Amino acid sequence: MVGYENGSILLGEKSRVSEARTETQIMQPTATHIPFHKPYCAPAAEGYLRTTLQSGRWAGNGPFGQKCRQRLSQLFHGAAVFLTPSCTAALEMAAVILGIGPGDEVIVPAFTFVSSASAFALLGATPIFVDVEPSTLNLNPKLLESAISPRTKAIVPVHYAGVACDMEKIMKIAARHNLEVVEDNAHGLFGSLNGRSLGTFGSLSTLSFHETKNVSCGEGGALVVNRADWIERAEIAQEKGTNRSRFLMGLIDKYTWVSPGSSYLLSDLNSALLWANLEQMEHVQRHRTDLWNRYQTGLADWCSRLGIGQPFVPAGCQHPAHLYYLMLPDLEKRQQLMLYLREYNVQAAYHYQPLHSSPMGLRYGGQQSVCPVAEAAAARMLRLPLYAGLTHEDQARVVEVLLAWSGA
Numbered sequence: 001m002v003g004y005e006n007g008s009i010l011l012g013e014k015s016r017v018s019e020a021r022t023e024t025q026i027m028q029p030t031a032t033h034i035p036f037h038k039p040y041c042a043p044a045a046e047g048y049l050r051t052t053l054q055s056g057r058w059a060g061n062g063p064f065g066q067k068c069r070q071r072l073s074q075l076f077h078g079a080a081v082f083l084t085p086s087c088t089a090a091l092e093m094a095a096v097i098l099g100i101g102p103g104d105e106v107i108v109p110a111f112t113f114v115s116s117a118s119a120f121a122l123l124g125a126t127p128i129f130v131d132v133e134p135s136t137l138n139l140n141p142k143l144l145e146s147a148i149s150p151r152t153k154a155i156v157p158v159h160y161a162g163v164a165c166d167m168e169k170i171m172k173i174a175a176r177h178n179l180e181v182v183e184d185n186a187h188g189l190f191g192s193l194n195g196r197s198l199g200t201f202g203s204l205s206t207l208s209f210h211e212t213k214n215v216s217c218g219e220g221g222a223l224v225v226n227r228a229d230w231i232e233r234a235e236i237a238q239e240k241g242t243n244r245s246r247f248l249m250g251l252i253d254k255y256t257w258v259s260p261g262s263s264y265l266l267s268d269l270n271s272a273l274l275w276a277n278l279e280q281m282e283h284v285q286r287h288r289t290d291l292w293n294r295y296q297t298g299l300a301d302w303c304s305r306l307g308i309g310q311p312f313v314p315a316g317c318q319h320p321a322h323l324y325y326l327m328l329p330d331l332e333k334r335q336q337l338m339l340y341l342r343e344y345n346v347q348a349a350y351h352y353q354p355l356h357s358s359p360m361g362l363r364y365g366g367q368q369s370v371c372p373v374a375e376a377a378a379a380r381m382l383r384l385p386l387y388a389g390l391t392h393e394d395q396a397r398v399v400e401v402l403l404a405w406s407g408a
């Protein structure tokens, strides 16, 4: 059986690795199951949820929503922040704000979650898939210019694992061709490049608060609007295409349908949970970063001995320890290691399947084998457990189990 979790394919099928265990027979499978992920819930969440339930103020942009928006705005150098039901919804809002329509092209990395492309395709655009850099798995700027055509409207870089794309090059190319940049920053909250927060480079950027993210409210997201002159467009797009926000601010005496839009507000019940978790973000980030660093140093020698790749963080990039992955030499070894970990009650997960060769990607003109780095990442990557509730003891157990694997 194979299970899917937000684009990740989790460990499935019964183990076939008993023969790979000879050198590790002395080890006992862990008594406790170490999951790939567990969502964090701050202690204050229950109280905030009760407050919201009792207040009867459940709709979007309520008291907790406003607190979250203000806090997030501080993290994005004062940009306007709109809470949405998901990062996917925030990307759709971005597409509405840009006026995306049939005939437009939008450039996306081949190695990303489907929403980076589907949000624009929903309005009729054709996604153009560009391969990623082998070192960071981010959109490769060297391949960007040749993907631009007279129909290109926007570029959607994804800061994979919260490690910054080469924004200097991407922004230069975008400016040269008069293109908009929408940063899909689903992984990159708290990440920065040379001191500048990820999500503040493009005109628009998006966040995810899905339960797998560093800060979560179950399902949720945000659109960050870095252009003051687009704030009203965003308000309208979020309020079903109406000028209801201006009405609520007392600027007009009734509201009506004025442009394209949909229902893109996050309920205050979700915002209450989001606020409780945002309040704890320093503590959570400290622990996640510590766990990430322990994987990186604790596995370094073993990785180099077995030819396993570790994440690379370029100079100037501050990343938020969103995920930790290994790059196995090939698909077979990746499957072998995943099943071996399962034998020891450790759940690991691979990640995106390339978009260009997906059934929808092929319909948009994608072709097999044209983005070899994305294809290799899809086949070779294995992500390890990393979450706020992962104890040092459990992580040490994961490392111990890994170090006992000879790769034979």
Ligand SMILES: Cc1ncc(COP(=O)(O)O)c(C=O)c1O
Binding pocket: 006, 007, 086, 087, 088, 089, 112, 113, 115, 116, 158, 184, 186, 187, 207, 208, 209, 210, 220, 221
């Ligand atoms: C890069 C990227 N963009 C967008 C999304 C979609 O996020 P959401 O589930 O909040 O819609 C994800 C989901 O994990 C993602 O990884």
